[in-house]
Amino acid sequence: MKAIAYLQSLPAEHPESLQDLQLPEPSPGPRDLLVEVKAISVNPVDTKIRSNVAPEDQQPKVLGWDATGVVKAVGSEVSLFQPGDQVFYAGAINRAGANSELHVVDERIVGRMPSSLSFAQAAALPLTAITAWELLFERLQIAEGHTDQGQSLLIVGAAGGVGSILTQLARQLTGLTVIGTASRPETQAWVRDLGAHHVIDHSKPLSEELKRIGIDQVTHVASLTQTDQHFEQLVEALAPQGRLALIDDPAQPLDVMKLKGKSLSLHWELMFTRSLFETADMIEQHHLLDRVSQLIDDGVLKTTLGEHFGTINATNLRRAHALLESGRSRGKIVLEGF
Numbered sequence: 001m002k003a004i005a006y007l008q009s010l011p012a013e014h015p016e017s018l019q020d021l022q023l024p025e026p027s028p029g030p031r032d033l034l035v036e037v038k039a040i041s042v043n044p045v046d047t048k049i050r051s052n053v054a055p056e057d058q059q060p061k062v063l064g065w066d067a068t069g070v071v072k073a074v075g076s077e078v079s080l081f082q083p084g085d086q087v088f089y090a091g092a093i094n095r096a097g098a099n100s101e102l103h104v105v106d107e108r109i110v111g112r113m114p115s116s117l118s119f120a121q122a123a124a125l126p127l128t129a130i131t132a133w134e135l136l137f138e139r140l141q142i143a144e145g146h147t148d149q150g151q152s153l154l155i156v157g158a159a160g161g162v163g164s165i166l167t168q169l170a171r172q173l174t175g176l177t178v179i180g181t182a183s184r185p186e187t188q189a190w191v192r193d194l195g196a197h198h199v200i201d202h203s204k205p206l207s208e209e210l211k212r213i214g215i216d217q218v219t220h221v222a223s224l225t226q227t228d229q230h231f232e233q234l235v236e237a238l239a240p241q242g243r244l245a246l247i248d249d250p251a252q253p254l255d256v257m258k259l260k261g262k263s264l265s266l267h268w269e270l271m272f273t274r275s276l277f278e279t280a281d282m283i284e285q286h287h288l289l290d291r292v293s294q295l296i297d298d299g300v301l302k303t304t305l306g307e308h309f310g311t312i313n314a315t316n317l318r319r320a321h322a323l324l325e326s327g328r329s330r331g332k333i334v335l336e337g338f
Helices: 044-052 119-123 126-139 161-173 185-193 206-212 227-237 273-277 284-297 314-326
Strands: 002-006 019-022 032-042 067-074 086-089 102-106 110-112 152-156 177-181 198-200 218-223 238-246 265-268 305-308 332-336
Touching: 032 119, 032 314, 044 314, 067 102, 067 119, 086 119, 086 284, 110 284, 119 305, 119 332, 126 161, 126 238, 126 265, 126 284, 152 161, 152 206, 152 227, 161 177, 161 185, 177 206, 185 198, 198 206, 206 227, 218 227, 227 238, 273 284, 314 332
Parallel strands: 152 177, 152 218, 177 198, 218 238, 238 265, 305 332
Antiparallel strands: 002 019, 032 067, 032 102, 032 332, 067 086, 086 110
16 A cells, blocks of 8 residues: 655655655554545644654654545444444544555544545644643643633644644633634634634734733643743743643743742643554543544634645655744645645
């Protein structure tokens, strides 16, 4: 089968950083689906692994943790899907990625693809939707429902992949006042269109930007990028007993003692945790994706596809990695077909 992989960690611009290869077809395990991949999207995790994780035993390493496709075969214990079903999912970080014509994935972390979207449109959603949902409802423990409880959410990096779906979830499913950050006119417009009540500029002091829109403090923060650079300002912006959740990998250690005075709580979100540890509630990601799919088909949420980079091949994936690493992408980068 066709696949895109790497043999050594190299800069995205290097012609061998990602290569077109022929690899053996995978076989599904008892709870696995064998999926014919139709479209993929690219996430920061792809670029981080490519840059920092060397392939084991000189074997090609396939990236890609967002995919849509059609179930081609199922394992002996599969009960949720059957051949011919259209699915979308993010997969597991401790297994081969989906940048290949065929891919195996545990059915418990797979959802039914929204019927109202194309394969490319749906491929933009799984990893970021799972991350945003778990962060909002499980880590920050925000309640669903439109009742105004006087709570507010500051989303740092609201124009990115996770931010684009988190902004929608927070606005459409909760009573939160949603404040997104973005630094360029086009990304600020994008965040407003996604439903944020306010948009501020994270290249300026956040407390000053909040005061500019008449908000002294927020009850919740989702820090999706450059947490170490904003940390002190986030502590200042949070109300006493507030909650701070993050998903990035701070370059500098965070001084958590700064949280003590206000009794602030710190929460990490990694959407791969359930599949990495095969937790007892692993199937919650299946239910979560099915719920997102229904919300898409009901018109409550919309795809966060930002740019379509064409066919799934090494050249286009290298371009996608380079754009992600530049920090100037908006929404999700999607590729489609082999």
